[in-house]
Amino acid sequence: MxxxxxxxxxxxxxxxxxxxxxFHKLNWLEYLxxxxxxxxxxxxxxxxxxxxxxxxxxxxxxxLNGLTGRPSIASLVEIWKDKxxxxxxxxxxxxxxxxxxxxxxxxxxxxxxxxxxxxxxxxVAFAIMLIxxxxxxxxxxxxxxxxxxxxxxxxxxxxxxSYAGAYGANCVYDNSEPTVYQxxxxxxxxxxxxxxxxxxxxxxxxxxxxxxxxxxxxxSDQYNGIxxxxxxxxxxxEGLFNIPWFYVE
Numbered sequence: 001m002x003x004x005x006x007x008x009x010x011x012x013x014x015x016x017x018x019x020x021x022x023f024h025k026l027n028w029l030e031y032l033x034x035x036x037x038x039x040x041x042x043x044x045x046x047x048x049x050x051x052x053x054x055x056x057x058x059x060x061x062x063x064l065n066g067l068t069g070r071p072s073i074a075s076l077v078e079i080w081k082d083k084x085x086x087x088x089x090x091x092x093x094x095x096x097x098x099x100x101x102x103x104x105x106x107x108x109x110x111x112x113x114x115x116x117x118x119x120x121x122x123x124v125a126f127a128i129m130l131i132x133x134x135x136x137x138x139x140x141x142x143x144x145x146x147x148x149x150x151x152x153x154x155x156x157x158x159x160x161x162s163y164a165g166a167y168g169a170n171c172v173y174d175n176s177e178p179t180v181y182q183x184x185x186x187x188x189x190x191x192x193x194x195x196x197x198x199x200x201x202x203x204x205x206x207x208x209x210x211x212x213x214x215x216x217x218x219x220s221d222q223y224n225g226i227x228x229x230x231x232x233x234x235x236x237x238e239g240l241f242n243i244p245w246f247y248v249e
Contacts, residue, residue: 026064030093033057037101044105051105051172054098055165058158059132061094066136073137077150087145089153099161106168111216113209113236113244121170121241122163129158170239178235180249183207185230188223202226202248207234218248 033054040050065075078090090096112118133154140147183204191199200223201215216234218226226232226248233249 026061026092026094029057029061029064030097033061033094033097037097040105041101044109048172051102051168054102055169057098058095058129058161061092062132062136065092070136070138072140073133073154074140074145074147074150076137076154079145079150087149089149091153091157095154095161096157099157099164102168103160103164106164106171108217110167110171110245111247112167112239113246117239117243118163118167121166121243125166126159126162129162130155133158166241167243170241170243171237171245174237174240174245176238178237179208181207181234181236182231183234185226185228185232186213188226188228190223202232204232204234208236208246216248222248 036050036054036057040054044050062076065071076092076095078092080088080090082088140150183206185202185204187203189201189203191201193199198220200218200220202218202223203213203215205213234246235249236244236246239245
């Protein structure tokens with residue numbers, strides 16, 4: 001057997017072995033993402049470490065999936081038929097699970113001053129993720145499935161991940177000194193969701209640049225420890241990406 005042929009076979013075997021790391025065979029990364037997401041969602045401690053690891057999961061997944069020679073973007077979306085014969089599109093769990101859990105967690109944990117301050121950092125993060133996506137994967141060429149739905153399902157999840165990740169990083173890695181304001185609690189209530197979830201809400205008097213009474217969600221421990229008529233401290237921080245955010249002490 002010639003050296004050239006042996007080298008070709010070795011390269012093929014190496015490529016087959018390495019291809020086991022690609023999506024649909026990146027089970028270990030998907031299971032790890034799901035496990036960490038459940039942990040971060042229900043028991044977010046140590047918060048910064050869990051957030052950081054989940055923030056890295058989509059990037060790690062895209063790079064690993066793309067290392068076999070820039071596979072099609074379609075390799076990141078699993079497609080199956082439901083009982084009615086309609087196609088269903090499921091983005092790789094290391095992207096969509098991480099995106100949704102980070103989004104849900106930061107919405108619960110952090111309150112930002114203005115949505116508009118998130119536009120620039122979120123858009124920059126989204127652009128970076130698209131560069132990584134298209135640098136590691138090829139466009140869809142041949143498929144009997146809807147290319148539009150494949151692109152849409154993937155890009156929507158990348159969009160959510162980018163904005164949620166940018167906002168989360170803005171707060172988690174923010175080391176600025178807070179400006180402390182005081183407000184009086186004028187009312188408190190518990191809001192119950194459709195599936196039995198509870199939100200603990202305080203209504204407070206105007207503070208800082210907030211000129212009207214407003215409702216702020218807090219933890220159950222804060223809710224139980226704060227009484228109507230009590231004065232609370234509200235800490236306003238600058239944010240790593242200059243997205244001001246606040247919390248009740």
